[in-house]
Amino acid sequence: MVLLVLGAAAASMDVFAQVVAADAVVDRGRLEQRLAAVEILLEKSSAARQVDSSGDTTARQKREKAREIYRQARAAFQAGQYARASGLLPEASVHMFEAVRSAAPGEVAEPKARSDFEARLDSVNSLHAAFRRVAGEKPDATGVAETSRAVDNLIGDARRLAGEGKLDAGRAALDRAYLLAKAAVSSLRSGDTLVRSLHFATREEEYRYEVDRNDTHQMLIKVLLDGKARTTEQQSALAKALQLRNQANTAAASADHAAGVRLLEESTRELIRAIRGAGVFIPG
Numbered sequence: 512m513v514l515l516v517l518g519a520a521a522a523s524m525d526v527f528a529q530v531v532a533a534d535a536v537v538d539r540g541r542l543e544q545r546l547a548a549v550e551i552l553l554e555k556s557s558a559a560r561q562v563d564s565s566g567d568t569t570a571r572q573k574r575e576k577a578r579e580i581y582r583q584a585r586a587a588f589q590a591g592q593y594a595r596a597s598g599l600l601p602e603a604s605v606h607m608f609e610a611v612r613s614a615a616p617g618e619v620a621e622p623k624a625r626s627d628f629e630a631r632l633d634s635v636n637s638l639h640a641a642f643r644r645v646a647g648e649k650p651d652a653t654g655v656a657e658t659s660r661a662v663d664n665l666i667g668d669a670r671r672l673a674g675e676g677k678l679d680a681g682r683a684a685l686d687r688a689y690l691l692a693k694a695a696v697s698s699l700r701s702g703d704t705l706v707r708s709l710h711f712a713t714r715e716e717e718y719r720y721e722v723d724r725n726d727t728h729q730m731l732i733k734v735l736l737d738g739k740a741r742t743t744e745q746q747s748a749l750a751k752a753l754q755l756r757n758q759a760n761t762a763a764a765s766a767d768h769a770a771g772v773r774l775l776e777e778s779t780r781e782l783i784r785a786i787r788g789a790g791v792f793i794p795g
Contacts, residue, residue, distance in 0.1 A: 537593035538719065546588060549600050553577055558611045565614035573610035577603045624678040628669075631685045635666060638692040645699045646794075654792040658695045661791060662688050690731040695793045697724040698783065714768035718759075721775035725756060728782035735789040745785045752781035 553559060553574070562570045584599035639662050646655040665688035672681035711717040732749070741749070755778035763771040786793060 537597050539593060542588060542593055542597055545600050546585060549581055549603055552604060552607055553581055562610050562614045567614050570610045570614035573606050573613060577606035577610065580606060628673055628678050628682050631682060635685050635688045635692060638689060642692050642696045645696055649699055652699055652794050654794050657792045662692050687734050690727060690734060693727050694731050697727060698794045718763055718768040718771045721772050725775050725779045728779050732782055732785050735786065735791060742788060745788045748781045748785040752778045
């Protein structure tokens with residue numbers, strides 16, 4: 512009996528340690544900003560006013576659900592449970608967007624899809640321009656022309672699909688272009704002495720930059736391999752990338768951000784291998 516109790520206690524401590532580690536990785540300042548943004552969406556935005564004025568029962572119920580989830584996120588934040596709060600906020604936003612669609616489905620869907628498409632297109636064009644600018648500073652970089660053509664082709668596909676009224680498909684093409692351009696920019700800049708020496712006040716800040724790089728490459732490979740069989744080489748690279756990412760998270764949770772940066776860089780290199788294996792060449 513004593514052994515069982517001790518075992519259960521040890522397991523509980525392990526779970527607690529994992530939760531604390533996850534909370535430590537979430538940036539408190541950014542999370543607080545996200546909380547404020549979601550509160551505005553729920554209470555003060557044009558979307559909130561639209562739900563208020565619609566008189567639609569379903570819309571109001573969905574908004575109340577969004578509010579309930581937001582309150583849970585706020586309580587988790589105040590309790591220091593940052594990972595839980597971070598996970599709840601997107602859920603609250605989704606319920607609010609569903610409320611808006613219920614309030615005026617015919618009025619919202621098409622204009623919003625069109626404006627979302629145009630906004631994403633602007634972002635892709637800006638990021639593509641940034642990629643070409645950074646590439647111009649690195650004349651020895653390989654794969655620049657191939658990457659630029661791939662982004663241009665995706666933009667062309669997106670415009671064609673949007674012109675045919677297929678905005679969702681066009682937006683999906685733009686999302687792929689955005690991820691490709693963002694991953695390419697970050698790969699060109701990886702190891703850049705200027706970035707490392709001037710742009711990071713602390714190792715923790717550099718670690719968070721590498722987390723974003725790694726996340727971008729993960730999202731890109733997910734899009735590229737969606738619905739496709741993975742080769743043995745891709746599977747191996749992705750498994751190693753995940754293992755290194757987990758090790759980086761553990762290092763950061765122990766405040767060893769220097770090790771976290773190194774492990775994340777290795778993880779991202781494995782993701783680049785998988786991306787290239789999917790037929791998309793990016794620098795790095």
